[in-house]
Amino acid sequence: MAGPVSVKAALEVAEVLETIVSGCVGPEGRQVLCTKPTGEVLLSRDGGRLLQALHLEHPIARMMVACVSSHLRKTGDGAKTFVIFLCHLLRGLHAVTDKRKDSLISENIQTHGRHWKNCCQWKFISQALVTFQTQVLDYVMDQYLSRHFLSIFSSSTKERTLCRNSLELLLEAYFCGRVGRNNHNFISQLMCDYFFKCMACESGFEEVFELVDDCFVELNVGVTGLPVSDSRIMAGLVLHRDFSVYCPADGDIRTVIVTETVQPAFSTSGSEFILNSEAQFQASQFWIMERTKAMMKYLESQNVKLLLSSVKQPDLVIFCARLKGISVVECLSSGEVSLIQRVIGLSPFVLPQASSQFEISNTALVKFCKPLVLRAKRYVHLGLISTCSFIPHCLVLCGPVQGLVEQHKDALYGAFKMLRQLFKDLDLNYVTQTSDQNYTSSPLIYKNSRESNQLPEVVNGSIQSPHQGTIVKNRDELAKTQTYLKVYSNLVVPSVELETRILCSTPKVTPTDTYQTDETLRCFSPNKTGIIDNHESFTESNSANSTTENTRIEISYENLQVTKTAGKGSMLPVRYKSLEICTSQSYCFSSIPAGCVLPVGGNFEILLHYYLLNYAKICQQSEETMVSMIIANALLGIPKILYKSKKGNYSFPQIYMKALHALQTSQPMVSSQTGLESVVGKYQLLTSVLQCLTKILTIDLVINIKRQPQEIYDQDSEEEL
């Protein structure tokens, strides 16, 4: 069976998904109950989970779900927004093509022919989408949006430190969309506490994220039958099993990990043990027994008090351990073993095969080990002494039903994923190509780094003063950092205007900041990467303002910074970037720096919408204009849903008009909601959706086959990753 793929069909599918998903998006969203074939009941507001639970049959729907889940694997957030945005994009495309079709019908072609023709057209649009995603989007992000970014780090200190208040705002906004209305405050507070308790030092948060993300299953315990408010954080590690032997001990407890049975077996796999007489049998049994005892005695002599085993130990070992006063925990999962190894740096004790000499080098100390009873179930509670920047803590998550506990677990896990993404720099790989005439008309002057220090003078003497003494150390090894200086021959910028702009963008002015945490949130320049020492005189001159439309030239003094490359301290190349709005030659390493956030409530969408519209206005190619317009309008779909239930001043049109007004007059945007969201997450979401849409548009025919297309599936998944 084959069926043509059309935007219409895709739109129908997407609209169905949108109705389901939009019910649980945002702070006003509600819960969805899913049942599993096993009879388990699950509560969820997680878009990815819902889409998977639906077991969709429609091929396009399945493709969408696959795209969503690959996006989720990467970022852990944004499934619902994905669907809504995709739906709006399709709607936009559908509206545009409907108009075109009217003109096509008059040409009176055969239906089949028209179908193929349509496909060509889709192909065309999808190419435009790809171009948009790789070039325009990154450009707009870098040039315009970046000045609205706030940072989650507190800037008062020199090192990158997390600001607790901002983190709380970020998490609260995240959990608003993920857990039940009653619990998001509590859960986000819990997560925040957990995070700060686990962090040994301020700078080690990346390691904490990595570890928690990798070992999340081992770091939490679910308890049903208690109210959610009974959830708590416990110092130490809780193993999901009981002691096989428990011998109370005081003080620091010496521990070993084994991965095989302490008692040697008669025969190992692949070998044969030939018994010739009864005496031989008895002797070998005796030897095994003696050897086991000797081993346990040795452990005792080394003052080992706790034996952690990843396998089940025979009765004899348990018995000996009890006699020797050694506590035993058996059947640890590989995850638990690796977590313990990572936290206390203890590797498993390898049992000697033949020799009677034991050598034990791998022991570690734990502060305490005791049984823990949570709701009639017994656990082992270990007080690990951490050797890394992660101080082990466990989350005890309570809820009346398992489904709710699972939901909270998933949400917390997703939050850690999201944060991990947030604290990475994301490179925007945009390298803008120049059109030929522009290239020739703009002479490039490559200057030595020292010379380029004088650069402001070349442009205008009056802007020199605020830049003096601005030294920014950029430890990021951008080996290829080159100094580009571009001076346009027709550069005419009134000196007064430049000066005022630079004054405007000194760091003390924080235009979008509406929070109590004034000093911690500030504009970050877009191409600042890695760790940057902020000196007081650090000036951020971001003059890419749309007010210079009359001159048609935009110059951005992107972060006049003196970069110190590793090794050569004397060489101080200055990166100076000049960009024209239409097409310009520039080779730059732009990125979204780690920790960039924006206020919630559709801020990102409205901003991008605004700048894309502006971009579309001056864009020459009609395809590009169309794509930008469609995307810009589709972006508004998300804030529309978020503000659906609000009335009066907080309704969507009001918010939208206010935001536009603020942007046009360069005033700070006022957000009605507190809470922050990650820019990186939003950006990745946007690109994922565009990729998905491209995929949908490039397929012209769906062919139903009987077998599973194994190889193709594999390739697909590689592509997604």
Next chain:
Amino acid sequence: MSRFEAKKPSLCKSEPLTSERVRATLSVLKGIVTSCYGPLGRLKQLHNSLGGSVCTTSQSSALLANLSVTHPILKILTTSMQNHVSCFSDCGLFTAILCCNLIENAQRIGLTPSTVIKLNKHLLRLCISYLKSEACGCRIPVDFSSTQILLCLVRSILTSKPASMLTRKEIDHISTLILRAFLLTIPENTEDHIILGESIIVPLKGQRVIDSTVLPGILIEMSEVQLMKGLPVKKSDSLKVALFCASLSGDLSDTGEGTVVVSYGVSLENAVLDQLLNLGRQLVSDHVDLVMCQKVIHPSLKQFLSMHRVIAVDRVGVALMEPLSKVTGSQPIGSLGSISPSSYGSVKDLCTAKFGFKHFFHLIPNEATVCSLLLCNRNDTAWDELKLTCQTALHVLQLTLKEPCVLLGGGCTETHLAAYIRHKTCNEPESILKDEGCNQTELHLITEAFCSALESLAASLEHDGGEILTDMKYGHFWSLQADSPSIVNWPDLLSRCGCGLYNSQEELSWSFLRSTCHPFAPQTCLPHEAAGSANYLTLDCFTAKLNGLQVAVETANLILDLSYVIEDKN
């Protein structure tokens, strides 16, 4: 080769609570749990049509475990209740009824779920802070120096489970036994950390309830033949005990992952038996009097031991191992090799006992926190119910030990709480309105829904068509017989309130519970002497009820928040 099967698409329904079917099933469930509630609750008989045992019960744990619900929403509700019961044993029906009431009332008022959920949570917070506060008028501190309150608590639990079919006298007897059993599990020398012992319930069906008894130590059931072999001669003031957790049956232990090749003519069984007999010799030479084994003892070894007047008891089972090790002070032996003398334990005495038609060994400990509760009842179903009730009571006593206070039972806590909440939201609504961002009408409607859920919960204690009244001073629960004359003096008709704390001669004024009455402030701060004077109070476990309240409101909120149900039909 694995078989691939196409997954069927799931079924997705929006706004599940508005569907008629869900409402109907919810009200059926509510009908079932409501009719079971309280001492006068009706019993339910659960059976399948294929024969087998029949369960007669009115307890939530038995009822919910056996009911098979299919609708996902009901599943959430019932699992939530079951989880509560498995944590706290008590107040399962309370939780279930309250949850159903809350859902029903919230649907009736037709406000948006978000408002209802927000305010429900706020009201719950009010309830909890009141119940935990010193001023609480329905909480009594427990004085462990007298047994009176504890006895009332146990008696209330027994009374509220009519399916165990006890008479008043039997209830008194069993409550005393339960309390005694509980007290036996508390260690005498109390350090900073109290580790409670265990009471083992020993079944004895077909006997009179009055024959039930509590014994310190452990009872192990024996066949009569074994008892005939006689008891060991007591050489000193105690008997030496060896407790094995390893099998003594002579089977080969695990031989590893490789293969073991046995040459012709070599008998491993003989080799192992030799080993066992060696072990037997060692036991005899160590003057062990009693050998107990979790698993099977080889007949030859048994024979050998009995020849040397050592009693051998096998197939003890894993459940008894821990109490046995506690009672005897021995360590379970896991090896057939030489046994270190430190593994042996001892008991003060061993005697045989016959209860009903069953014979037991009775291990009398020197000093231990393990006791056996020999529980009798006339038939199987009643015994099962009684056993569950006893377990509940023992658990509740443990919970009370942790949090030494109890709540007034008999519906009084609920009506009192409802009166308190009504008064509170009526008199000081400003703070709530400011915090939660809602208006006065919404608050009034939801408070009314919340309070009437509590009150109709109390009212479901009455099953015989009587009227429920509440007094305007304490806000307690009074029930009026169904066929009482209409115009009489109320104090004559009403003798005592639900919990039994107040009597009707105190110049109180009453009003019908369901009539809309003016909010009044119920008298807080329980008079201390009131708690001491009343002999037959009806009391509830504080911890269990508090958790039940929270779980009920949280579950109701959860269900009200559902916008879709996706059913996986695979």
